[in-house]
Amino acid sequence: MATKGIETPKLTALRVLILASDGGYAHCMAVSLERLGVADVEHVETLTAATSVLRRRAVDIIIAEIHADRADGLMVPCMVSELDRAGRLHRIPHVIWTADQNTGDVFGTTAATAGLDQGWQDTLNGVSRVALLSHARLARTSGIQVEIAPDSSTEGLIATIERLADVTPQPPHVVCANSAEPPDEEEVVSALASGAGLRVVYQPQYHLQTQRVVGAEALVRWQHPRYGDVSPSVLIPLVNQLGLDLLLFSFIEKSVIETLVSLDKAGIDIPVAVNASAKTLCAPGLATRLATKMHKAGLPTKRLKIELTEDVATDNELALSASITALRAKGFQVSLDDFGAGAATLALLSQMPFDEMKIDGALVRAVGQTATSREVISGVVALAKLFNLTLVTEGIEDESTIALLNQLGCEVGQGYALAHPLELGDFMQLVGTRTVTPLFRKS
Known part of the structure; x- marks a missing residue:
């Protein structure tokens, strides 16, 4: 029995x-x-x-x-x-x-x-x-x-x-809480122009061995007056379709710089990443504008990390390369998001100058399932070392994955098993402890 x-x-x-x-x-x-x-x-x-x-x-x-x-x-x-x-x-x-x-x-x-x-x-x-x-x-x-x-x-x-x-499930996808129809274009434009209902949350990034917060990713959230929480998977495509990606980036960037000032006053030196599409990065004068804002805030540019996403592809690789080079010349770190999600990320890595690469969450979630998945992660770790890149693993959802990633040489990670995206006050309280932070926060 x-x-x-x-x-x-x-x-x-x-x-x-x-x-x-x-x-x-x-x-x-x-x-x-x-x-x-x-x-x-x-x-x-x-x-x-x-x-x-x-x-x-x-x-x-x-x-x-x-x-x-x-x-x-x-x-x-x-x-x-x-x-x-x-x-x-x-x-x-x-x-x-x-x-x-x-x-x-x-x-x-x-x-x-x-x-x-x-x-x-x-x-x-x-x-x-x-x-x-x-x-x-x-x-x-x-x-x-x-x-x-x-x-x-x-x-x-x-x-x-x-x-x-012991495995924390992913939260359900919320399209619009009270309606099957997404917000219309005028509402999106109004929210971006006024900032009404928009806020920035922060997902901590941990050093997997020391369990200390070593960075964060800034993520946008939209609380609609009628629909409730609108999923980023709904908001971001709408923003891109309307050509308002730079306006959204500016809203997030402003909030992040204010947060970085608060972190600096608290004596906390960690970078915060802001997502940007290739189209956004290619905006004329972006690197100079960001550097000017950081200098006015009294912050070193290395504190603001720019994370290239695949939301909007570029048909001008020369322009993207020039923009990334300009950002790095100003002291900004540039990260390649979702590495392994498609062949495009490998091509970008071979052609563009990055400081960091982030392993796609789908690869990370599969690492404990097959020997092949572990070999893929090991290969990515070796690739990061070859290109002298910092490596961040996304989508960590259980304790066994943390231990396995440690064994494979992954040092920094983020995911629901470590911490959910936090409201600003909760994030400041978390990083302000200045002590070893326990993993598996279910905030």
């Missing part, structure tokens, strides 16, 4: 949804959950019913059986992603896929997360193991944590649940 799991507040507070057309399967899952002290368990038989539950209330974990004759389990990540894009989720649940008792005892938790070379059989209940692992990794890159556990091994299932209880 399997050992009973240890009940903890995190486990007993879990909200679990079991998706199964087989009542016997659902009963076995419920018994395993009872051993952990999980009381909030709901069972549904169809994907449609599961969709209704997620629309109605928050769920932490969905457990579903993998079987070639029952596709609902495979469709769970798709369903979660669609609800998330529609802004209908209370939170993004983790997903556990299980195989039946006839699958064998080789599908343990370690094998499920280690990759394709663990001696698995060719299929899990008729589903190709290679395709299944690929599907799971794709779900993880979209922000949905998917794990595989055998229900033939109760201890394996419990271990998976216990591990997921």
Whole structure:
């Protein structure tokens, strides 16, 4: 008989949804959950019913059986992603896929997360193991944590649940809180011109070994009077379509310089990064204007970092190269964002002079899943050393990833496992402690 799991507040507070057309399967899952002290368990038989539950209330974990004759389990990540894009989720649940008792005892938790070379059989209940692992990794890159556990091994299932209880899920995507329609163009223009409803939050960047805050990334937020919080994934494309990217950059830059002044008065010397598209960087006189503002504020230009994003591509690489060179000549650090998200970032790195590169969050989230992902990260670390670049890893979401990144030579990182983006007051309080900062702040 399997050992009973240890009940903890995190486990007993879990909200679990079991998706199964087989009542016997659902009963076995419920018994395993009872051993952990999980009381909030709901069972549904169809994907449609599961969709209704997620629309109605928050769920932490969905457990579903993998079987070639029952596709609902495979469709769970798709369903979660669609609800998330529609802004209908209370939170993004983790997903556990299980195989039946006839699958064998080789599908343990370690094998499920280690990759394709663990001696698995060719299929899990008729589903190709290679395709299944690929599907799971794709779900993880979209922000949905998917794990595989055998229900033939109760201890394996419990271990998976216990591990997921410590993994902070990504917050749901919010399009507009009170409307399916985004704000219109006039409202965007008005907000940027007046600053009404706009604010800047700060996501801390940590030295992974010392656990000290060594920098931050500035991110814009828009609180709309009717729609509530408007997602940056909605705001930024609207801004770019209207050609107002430089106006938004100016708003963020002004707020960041004011924050840098406050940090300087507190004796805190850390850089803060501001995102900018290639089009924004190519604005005439940008480097001179920024340098003048920093000098007037009594700040060294190295405190303001410019982070090149792929929001708007440039068709003039010469202009972009000249702009980056001008910024660096003024003492600004220039960072290449989302390295690994596409071939374009590699081409830019080989052609442009950068001070820093940031590993795309999708690569970081996959690092614990396969040996290949770890080799990719190791290659990026070596590449950063070759080009003499500072390396920052984005998208860190659990403690095991922090330890693994440390082993691979990554020194600086950011992500929800370290700290969520913080309001200005909370950020100032965090960096103002001047002591070792504990990781896994859930602010």
